[in-house]
Amino acid sequence: xxxxxxxxxxxxxxxxxxxxxxxxxxxxxxxxxxxxxxxxxxxxxxxxxxxxxxxxxxxxxxxxxxxxxxxxxxxxxxxxxxxxxxxxxxxxxxxxxxxxxxxxxxxxxxxxxxxxxxxxxxxxxxxxxxxxxxxxxxxxxxxxxxxxxxxxxxxxxxxxxxxxxxxxxxxxxxxxxxxxxxx
Numbered sequence: 001x002x003x004x005x006x007x008x009x010x011x012x013x014x015x016x017x018x019x020x021x022x023x024x025x026x027x028x029x030x031x032x033x034x035x036x037x038x039x040x041x042x043x044x045x046x047x048x049x050x051x052x053x054x055x056x057x058x059x060x061x062x063x064x065x066x067x068x069x070x071x072x073x074x075x076x077x078x079x080x081x082x083x084x085x086x087x088x089x090x091x092x093x094x095x096x097x098x099x100x101x102x103x104x105x106x107x108x109x110x111x112x113x114x115x116x117x118x119x120x121x122x123x124x125x126x127x128x129x130x131x132x133x134x135x136x137x138x139x140x141x142x143x144x145x146x147x148x149x150x151x152x153x154x155x156x157x158x159x160x161x162x163x164x165x166x167x168x169x170x171x172x173x174x175x176x177x178x179x180x181x182x183x
Contacts, residue, residue, distance in 0.1 A: 002028070005028055005047075005106075006025060006028045006029065009024050009025060009028050009106045009107065010024075010025055012109065013025075016074075016077055016078070017077055017078065017081045017085075019081065019085045020077050020081075020084075020085070020088075023085075023095075023105065024105060024106045024108075025106075027095055027102040027103065027105045027106040028102070028103070028106045030096075030102065031099045031102035031103055031106075032099065034096060034097065034098050034099050034101075034102055035097075035098050035099070036098060036099055036100075037097075037098040037099060037100035037101070040098070040099060040100040042162045043100055043103070043162040043164060044099065044100070044103065046135070046161045046162050047103055047107060047135065047161075047162075060072040060112055060130075061112060061114070061126060061127070061128060064079070066117075067116075067117075067120055067122065068114065068115065068116045068117070068120060068122060068126070068149070069113070069114065069115040070112065070113070070114045070115075070126060071112075071113050072110070072111070072112060072113070073108075073110065073111035073112060073113045073138060073139070073140060074109075074110070074111075075113075076113035076140075077113075080113070080115070083115065083142065084113065084140065087140060087142060087168070087170055088105075088138075088140055088168075089101065089104075089105045089138070089168070091168070091170055092168035092169060092170055093166045093168050100164065104136050104138070104164050104166065105138075107135070107136045108136045108137070108138045109134050109136055109137075110130070110132050110134045110136075110137045110138075111130070111137045111138040111139045111140070112128045112130065112139045112140075112141075113139070113140050113141075114126060114128070114139075114140070114141045114142070114151065115141075115142045115144075116142070116143045116144060116147045116149045117144045117147065118144035118145045118146055118147060118172060119144070119145070119146040119147060120144065120147045120148075120149070121147070121148040121149075122147075122148065122149045122150075125149075125150040125151065125152050126149060126150070126151045126152070127151075127152045127153075127154070128151065128152070128153040128154065128155075129154050129155070129156075130153075130154075130155040130156070130157075131155070131156045131158070132155075132156070132157060132158065132159075133157075133158045133159050134157070134159065135159055135161045135162065135163055135164065136164055136165075137155070137157070137165045137166075138165070138166050138167075138168075139153070139166070139167040139168065140167075140168050140170075141167065141168065141169045141170070142170045142171075143169070143170070143171045143172065144172040145171075145172030145173060146172070147172070153167060
């Protein structure tokens with residue numbers, strides 16, 4: 001295990017919920033136990049001394065209503081921890097699947113969270129426009145059962161380093177698959 005990388009991850013995750021700090025540290029500590037992903041060596045070499053970039057959150061979708069939630073992922077982990085803890089890199093993109101995914105979770109520094117409750121129909125498309133220098137942006141989209149929404153994703157990635165961007169889309173399969181969010 002790379003102790004310096006672990007220290008970097010622990011430093012940048014200060015102020016985040018305990019569950020996420022632990023999950024990110026665990027990803028660093030356990031990553032060598034996971035299989036190699038295809039062509040991951042370029043990423044792994046560069047990410048041993050990462051630059052944690054973030055994004056311009058003024059460009060992120062910001063809406064926290066009964067019809068839908070769209071927040072920068074760094075804000076959403078604070079506001080809706082139970083929803084993100086259960087879903088962030090646990091179902092569609094699993095952090096335990098390989099070393100690259102584990103490091104992506106550990107170094108994730110920007111992205112968008114979108115939640116559309118059950119049976120909600122949004123007339124206007126939601127547009128994710130991520131502008132970042134990050135090497136590890138991550139989006140999490142949760143759409144409840146019977147909901148109808150169009151999501152457009154565009155990104156401007158201003159980095160010279162290897163880029164791993166992921167968007168997880170989780171869809172409710174039956175009635176009441178979505179959760180009621182606390183206010």
